Amino acid sequence: MNNIDFNKRIILALDVDDVEFAKNWVQLTKSRIKFYKVGLQLFLKGGLNFVKWLKDQDVDVMLDLKLFDIPRTVNAALEQVKDYADYITVHSRMKIMKEIPENVRHKILGVTVLTCFDNDDLTYDGCSFSPKTLVLKRAKYAIYNKCAGVVASGLEITDLRERFGNEFKMIVPSIKLEKPRDDDQARVVTYKQAFKDGADHIVVGRPIIQSDDPMDLIERVQENMRYIVKREKRKEEEDDWELSDLGRHYSQEYE
Amino acid sequence: MNNIDFNKRIILALDVDDVEFAKNWVQLTKSRIKFYKVGLQLFLKGGLNFVKWLKDQDVDVMLDLKLFDIPRTVNAALEQVKDYADYITVHSRMKIMKEIPENVRHKILGVTVLTCFDNDDLTYDGCSFSPKTLVLKRAKYAIYNKCAGVVASGLEITDLRERFGNEFKMIVPSIKLEKPRDDDQARVVTYKQAFKDGADHIVVGRPIIQSDDPMDLIERVQENMRYIVKREKRKEEEDDWELSDLGRHYSQEYE
Numbered sequence: 305m306n307n308i309d310f311n312k313r314i315i316l317a318l319d320v321d322d323v324e325f326a327k328n329w330v331q332l333t334k335s336r337i338k339f340y341k342v343g344l345q346l347f348l349k350g351g352l353n354f355v356k357w358l359k360d361q362d363v364d365v366m367l368d369l370k371l372f373d374i375p376r377t378v379n380a381a382l383e384q385v386k387d388y389a390d391y392i393t394v395h396s397r398m399k400i401m402k403e404i405p406e407n408v409r410h411k412i413l414g415v416t417v418l419t420c421f422d423n424d425d426l427t428y429d430g431c432s433f434s435p436k437t438l439v440l441k442r443a444k445y446a447i448y449n450k451c452a453g454v455v456a457s458g459l460e461i462t463d464l465r466e467r468f469g470n471e472f473k474m475i476v477p478s479i480k481l482e483k484p485r486d487d488d489q490a491r492v493v494t495y496k497q498a499f500k501d502g503a504d505h506i507v508v509g510r511p512i513i514q515s516d517d518p519m520d521l522i523e524r525v526q527e528n529m530r531y532i533v534k535r536e537k538r539k540e541e542e543d544d545w546e547l548s549d550l551g552r553h554y555s556q557e558y559e
Numbered sequence: 560m561n562n563i564d565f566n567k568r569i570i571l572a573l574d575v576d577d578v579e580f581a582k583n584w585v586q587l588t589k590s591r592i593k594f595y596k597v598g599l600q601l602f603l604k605g606g607l608n609f610v611k612w613l614k615d616q617d618v619d620v621m622l623d624l625k626l627f628d629i630p631r632t633v634n635a636a637l638e639q640v641k642d643y644a645d646y647i648t649v650h651s652r653m654k655i656m657k658e659i660p661e662n663v664r665h666k667i668l669g670v671t672v673l674t675c676f677d678n679d680d681l682t683y684d685g686c687s688f689s690p691k692t693l694v695l696k697r698a699k700y701a702i703y704n705k706c707a708g709v710v711a712s713g714l715e716i717t718d719l720r721e722r723f724g725n726e727f728k729m730i731v732p733s734i735k736l737e738k739p740r741d742d743d744q745a746r747v748v749t750y751k752q753a754f755k756d757g758a759d760h761i762v763v764g765r766p767i768i769q770s771d772d773p774m775d776l777i778e779r780v781q782e783n784m785r786y787i788v789k790r791e792k793r794k795e796e797e798d799d800w801e802l803s804d805l806g807r808h809y810s811q812e813y814e
Binding site for chain 2: 343345348369371373377381385397418420421431437
């Protein structure tokens with residue numbers, strides 16, 4: 305489990321179309337949250353001016369444009385925004401990822417499979433892989449090309465960590481703060497499960513913005529998160545200790 | 560073959576990152592060209608302000624953002640830009656297309672398969688379809704959901720017209736004005752072939768912008784295009800005539 309400031313583990317998704325409203329949310333929450341996501345909706349309204357303002361608040365910014373075009377255009381687009389955001393999302397395909405200039409890759413998050421797609425959607429589109437297999441494959445394009453990390457649903461975190469270790473950022477969108485009900489997103493988990501499985505960051509928008517007491521909610525989630533992360537870290541240390549103990553035991557035997 | 564103003568058949572791709580440069584190009588060419596494409600590169604620089612300026616020049620605008628996100632976000636993004644562009648591109652997937660509000664669909668162009676992807680890229684991504692099969696499948700999501708049309712490579716025009724008729728706009732990007740050489744785009748054709756096969760519009764950028772005499776080039780391409788379109792229309796009429804003649808012949812036989 306990676307060491308990450310607790311106030312950067314929740315990425316607050318500013319999924320609104322009113323720039324002033326978004327600014328108010330940042331002002332309200334920035335004492336506890338230091339990482340914000342600007343998606344297509346707000347970006348198309350506020351443009352780079354809003355992103356610049358956001359960076360001036362001394363927070364991290366994920367610009368979630370989900371670029372998906374020919375390499376020349378993706379790179380031209382990245383050139384326009386790379387200095388204003390800490391992370392920028394690009395749909396992860398080998399042909400696109402390997403063409404991204406090396407000096408930008410540390411800011412790129414590879415989008416694997418949109419959380420709204422389930423197995424049927426992939427089959428329908430001619431894909432013979434399960435969502436999980438496809439996520440692993442596309443994550444590889446991002447990770448092997450030394451991008452910052454990947455965006456994938458909570459259902460794939462365990463497999464991604466198992467396969468690729470901890471040397472990349474694992475961002476989980478579409479997070480529910482409670483158990484998911486029917487929604488437009490097929491592959492979602494709760495934040496507790498996500499952190500337990502090894503997520504670095506979760507993206508949360510509406511559940512906070514529509515909450516009656518958002519600051520209290522953020523505080524509670526951060527408390528739970530802190531507890532889960534500590535517990536998982538302790539487990540990792542115990543595993544390490546057991547492994548090294550086992551190692552000592554074996555070496556004694558063979559001495 | 561659809562009836563389209565000749566000065567709207569070439570869509571000039573403003574694939575530059577300098578707003579003033581783009582404006583100069585529009586001023587220079589708008590006597591002959593009445594349809595412009597704004598892609599990610601220029602949009603990220605000039606934003607909606609540039610798009611508004613462009614609309615004020617009394618030309619058609621294709622906003623080529625290639626949106627590809629969960630339906631809620633795609634629709635929120637469309638809401639921000641729908642009043643400023645005549646056409647907006649969205650990656651064509653059933654789950655996304657069918658959720659687009661009905662009052663926006665007449666502006667939506669469904670992107671099928673990026674011209675940079677070849678058969679190997681699809682196989683690599685778990686897709687068992689050929690590019691052509693996948694283009695036809697994704698075009699269907701756009702056409703059956705009553706979108707304005709589709710963006711597909713020149714290699715698939717004939718099949719698309721055969722399968723879906725003429726009741727949708729067929730836009731062909733990555734057009735070369737000469738025979739294609741090695742490039743970053745795997746599936747490209749010349750404009751002559753594209754119009755012969757039934758394209759409504761071709762998207763051309765660099766070949767015009769980098770030309771020594773762009774206005775002369777545009778004039779020549781438009782002349783050739785006019786000739787090809789006329790010839791194809793005459794062929795269609797002759798086919799119709801032959802068919803109706805054959806029909807008459809048969810009806811006489813059965814009288």
